[in-house]
Amino acid sequence: ETGVTQTPRHLVMGMTNKKSLKCEQHLGHNAMYWYKQSAKKPLELMFVYSLEERVENNSVPSRFSPECPNSSHLFLHLHTLQPEDSALYLCASSQDNWVSGSSYNEQFFGPGTRLTVL
C-alpha cells in the first residue's frame, strides 16, 4: 500500500449505531488530519494530530471522537450521529518541520469515506 488509505470507502449507519473510520498513512509523516466535506461547502478541518498529540479540535461535536494510537494510524469513532453528518470524511497527512510553533508543508489526502446517516 502506498500513500494514505482509508476504510471503509462507503458507510451507511443509523443514528443509534457506533462505527469507526480508519486511516493509515504509508508516507512516514508525523502529522495527520480529519476533514469533513459536505456538498457545496468547503473542506472543514475537524482534528489535527502532530506527533500523536491532538493539537486542534475545531469545535467538533462530541459524537465524533478521534484516536491516534501511533503516527501511522488515525481513527474517527462515530456514535449517535445525525443525518446532517452525512458527508465525505477525508484523512490527510503531512511531514511537518516546526518553525516557531507552526508548519507549512503540503498535506496528502486519502480517498475518503462517504458516510450516510439514516
Next chain:
Amino acid sequence: RKEVEQDPGPFNVPEGATVAFNCTYSNSASQSFFWYRQDCRKEPKLLMSVYSSGNEDGRFTAQLNRASQYISLLIRDSKLSDSATYLCAVNLGTGGGNKLTFGTGTQLKVEL
C-alpha cells in the same frame, strides 16, 4: 468576509484556451498557500505549492500577491483532462499544527 474565497464558476473554456483563477484570503499573517485539484467524488490531490516568487510546473503557473492578499493559478493550453474543481488552501500560520483553510473551489470545464 470569508477566510478563503473563490469564484465557484463553472468556467467553461474551449480546449487550448488559457484560464486563470484567483483565490483571496483574509488573514495577512497567512504563511503558506497551495492549489489542489479535486475530481468528482474523489479526494483532493496536491497540484502546486505557491511560493512568494511564483512557480511554474509545465502548463501551470501559480503566483502570490501578498499586498492584495490573493493567489492565482494560470492554466495554459488547457486539456479536456484539466476539467475538475480547483481548491485553494491557506495556512493561517497561527498556533500549533499545519492547519489549512480551504476555499469552496472553482469548477473548470474544458470543452471540445
